[in-house]
Amino acid sequence: MQDLAGKTAVVTGAASGMGLAFAETFADEGMNVVMADVEAGPLQIEADRLAETADVLALTVDVSSLEAVHDMFDATVDRFGAAHVLCNNAGVGGGGPVAECSVDMWEWVLGVDLWGVIYGCKTFLPHMLAQNEGHIINTASVAGQLCFTNMAPYNVAKFGVVALSETIAEETTGTDVGVSCLCPGFVATKIADSARNLPEDIAVKIPERSEEEEVIREAVLEAFSTQKPPAEVAELVINAIRDNQFWIFTDQVFQGRMAERHDGIIAGTDRPILGELWNIFSESTTG
Ligand SMILES: NC(=O)c1ccc[n+]([C@@H]2O[C@H](COP(=O)([O-])OP(=O)(O)OC[C@H]3O[C@@H](n4cnc5c(N)ncnc54)[C@H](O)[C@@H]3O)[C@@H](O)[C@H]2O)c1
Incomplete structure (x- = not known):
């Protein structure tokens, strides 16, 4: 899709971080922008700001609800007549080790990070195929390529997003509907503060860390803002x-480990032990 001006982009998780940046960039391109997020207050502030230069529709949406995603689709078509770009970007970090993670936590993370993306694709893809024009960007993660310790639901959700995106790429071959799978590494957003999005009724078990591990983690969180x-x-x-490019990686930090993983799969031997994501972050920031 080359000509973006005048077309309509829908972005979930648009009140913060990458979703907000996508909305800003689409607005700069002259697109109509639907900004959807579960955090109504910050969403309205950002949407009002963008509405000074673009046609913006702000919608409070919980992407883990199929009904809410359907309503988002209907509101988009009512207002702008069609949807051309969909960024299934809303996401939360969370989890814990498999042996300890609560079912509530599994359901919350999978609900937002995987079901939210499935609902978005299921709802918007038929419309894009019918008009034979559109592009879906699904946000996975490097955690959709590599499994880190202590974040089981997130890893599972993001591997699911990669599989869903690859399947859509297969099934849209020969059409003018494209799909991309975004696998960010470390991007300066509020993802490390996802607990703010936790529904009140969810029991959370934070993994126990030693004092030393906690100090490293705090430093890492601070360094995150410089990514x-x-x-x-x-x-x-x-x-x-524009180029109908499938894979989008934001940095090279993880490529070596991905190659090791793939070598192990092809040889049918073993996989690299990765530890916590924070350790790799520490290594990458200290060189
Ligand atoms: N920041 C990184 O380094 C990084 C790395 C890999 C993947 N990601 C992924 O990028 C995506 C965007 O996250 P970000 O880093 O910009 O973080 P962020 O916390 O700044 O933004 C996430 C947005 O999603 C919204 N959200 C949360 N739950 C929602 C729900 N149920 N329905 C609708 N909106 C909801 C939040 O309110 C927030 O505005 C996520 O899918 C995340 O998993 C981020």
């Missing part, structure tokens, strides 16, 4: 829409 700016990822996304 890749979301606006740079938005540029990669725009290019992927």
